[in-house]
Amino acid sequence: MAIDFTLTNAQRDLQSNARAFAERMLAPIASKLDRILDPWESFLASREAYREMARAGFTKCFIPTEFSGLGFSMIDIAIAAEELTRIDVNVPTTLLATGLGLQPIIQRGTSEQKRRFLPDFVNDNDGNLLAAFAFTDVGGGANYDSNEPSTGIQTIARREGDQWVINGQKHYTTNGTGWDKTGAHLYTVVCRTDRNQPADESLAVIAVPGNLPGVEVVDVYDKLGHRATVTPAVNFQNVRVPVDNLIGRPGIEGKRVIAGAFSWTAALIGAACVGVMRAAFEFALEFARRERRLGAVPVIEHQNVGFMLADIKIRIEEARYLTWKACHYLESTGGRGDELAIMTKVRCSELAVETVYDAMRLVGVESYTKFTPLERLMRDAMVFPLYDGGNQGVRRRQLHEIFMKPGYHSMLAATGEAPPWE
Numbered sequence: 348m349a350i351d352f353t354l355t356n357a358q359r360d361l362q363s364n365a366r367a368f369a370e371r372m373l374a375p376i377a378s379k380l381d382r383i384l385d386p387w388e389s390f391l392a393s394r395e396a397y398r399e400m401a402r403a404g405f406t407k408c409f410i411p412t413e414f415s416g417l418g419f420s421m422i423d424i425a426i427a428a429e430e431l432t433r434i435d436v437n438v439p440t441t442l443l444a445t446g447l448g449l450q451p452i453i454q455r456g457t458s459e460q461k462r463r464f465l466p467d468f469v470n471d472n473d474g475n476l477l478a479a480f481a482f483t484d485v486g487g488g489a490n491y492d493s494n495e496p497s498t499g500i501q502t503i504a505r506r507e508g509d510q511w512v513i514n515g516q517k518h519y520t521t522n523g524t525g526w527d528k529t530g531a532h533l534y535t536v537v538c539r540t541d542r543n544q545p546a547d548e549s550l551a552v553i554a555v556p557g558n559l560p561g562v563e564v565v566d567v568y569d570k571l572g573h574r575a576t577v578t579p580a581v582n583f584q585n586v587r588v589p590v591d592n593l594i595g596r597p598g599i600e601g602k603r604v605i606a607g608a609f610s611w612t613a614a615l616i617g618a619a620c621v622g623v624m625r626a627a628f629e630f631a632l633e634f635a636r637r638e639r640r641l642g643a644v645p646v647i648e649h650q651n652v653g654f655m656l657a658d659i660k661i662r663i664e665e666a667r668y669l670t671w672k673a674c675h676y677l678e679s680t681g682g683r684g685d686e687l688a689i690m691t692k693v694r695c696s697e698l699a700v701e702t703v704y705d706a707m708r709l710v711g712v713e714s715y716t717k718f719t720p721l722e723r724l725m726r727d728a729m730v731f732p733l734y735d736g737g738n739q740g741v742r743r744r745q746l747h748e749i750f751m752k753p754g755y756h757s758m759l760a761a762t763g764e765a766p767p768w769e
């Protein structure tokens with residue numbers, strides 16, 4: 348019996364532990380974090396919960412056991428992430444962003460790089476350290492791999508002897524402030540190693556410790572939702588790192604490093620979308636069963652309300668199993684089978700926005716006020732299609748490229764077969 352969605356006992360325990368943690372540590376602060384006007388203060392207000400999350404082991408769950416992490420499978424992470432994000436998106440997103448920042452090293456780093464960069468995070472039992480993936484240039488993100496040398500990523504790493512000298516301006520670098528605005532503990536910086544070479548020859552990812560001269564946090568952006576995650580602008584000015592901080596080789600391999608990191612988050616963001624949709628459904632269901640709104644019967648007895656609840660619940664179930672399958676396919680193909688991960692990012696993110704909006708329509712006018720959590724969920728959900736590689740500029744483009752690859756066939760993901768390309 349190869350297809351079996353039954354959770355193991357360990358996964359059930361993980362699910363209930365994550366749910367209990369979320370109820371205990373995140374529920375009391377979720378709405379408060381959202382209402383703090385200053386984005387930096389809001390981020391700081393999430394610190395204690397992040398500390399507790401580190402103490403509970405979540406911050407090393409994605410680090411392989413051979414480097415003393417907990418080595419969770421992606422499905423395990425998705426199960427926990429759904430429970431956490433059902434209550435609050437901020438603290439788990441800070442964790443996901445550290446995971447994203449470390450993915451280039453975990454997936455494609457050499458043993459020496461793993462030994463150099465991962466132990467700090469494994470031994471950080473109090474959640475003091477953050478990693479960040481510095482991908483988006485201030486000039487844009489969608490065309491990062493544009494193959495005309497004057498276009499694409501404009502952050503440049505110039506080789507000088509046995510060092511890379513990095514110059515560029517990044518923004519939306521989640522966690523890029525660290526906890527004190529002096530910078531993340533570690534950045535993985537997307538750059539090009541030669542301004543005159545196209546992306547296919549020059550795109551690269553370089554590990555940059557945040558305490559180096561030339562790393563400067565210049566601004567903390569204010570956002571519509573995800574108010575307690577921090578998305579600063581970060582400048583890299585003549586930042587010098589050893590040549591062996593380069594992860595993989597520049598060019599096609601550098602593109603793979605970037606794609607691999609973004610496929611990991613793509614699949615897991617599906618779980619965050621499910622968490623947010625569940626919160627909206629649970630609120631709408633409770634409202635519909637409780638409220639009559641001056642009518643003779645609870646509003647759930649109106650057929651349109653029942654049908655909307657049905658549509659919402661169908662979407663939640665759809666999104667969860669797509670996410671689990673995407674996690675399984677990505678992992679079982681060693682990261683090569685990313686088609687479903689990308690589809691998960693696109694589909695679940697768009698479903699989340701539709702679903703919270705439908706929950707608002709169901710609940711009616713009060714959903715537009717702070718009397719209900721739905722307006723917060725709406726603002727939180729709206730970033731899902733936009734971030735982590737926008738669905739328009741990055742994700743659909745990735746799928747388009749997959750469909751054009753020699754050897755692609757439409758049953759690859761269904762059969763679990765790895766694609767014939769690297």
Ligand SMILES: Cc1cc2nc3c(=O)[nH]c(=O)nc-3n(C[C@H](O)[C@H](O)[C@H](O)COP(=O)(O)OP(=O)(O)OC[C@H]3O[C@@H](n4cnc5c(N)ncnc54)[C@H](O)[C@@H]3O)c2cc1C
Nearest residue numbers: 480481482483487488489519521733734735736737739740
């Ligand atoms: C909360 C949050 C957290 C984030 N965290 C991070 C992070 O940790 N690290 C990081 O580096 N970035 C981060 N980002 C940025 C994020 O990853 C962006 O999705 C990414 O940089 C691409 O943005 P974009 O697609 O809007 O691209 P842009 O380059 O800004 O393009 C804008 C729009 O132009 C159109 N477009 C441009 N080019 C094309 C094209 N070739 N084909 C089709 N349409 C096109 C699309 O409609 C696109 O949406 C974050 C953003 C937010 C809001």
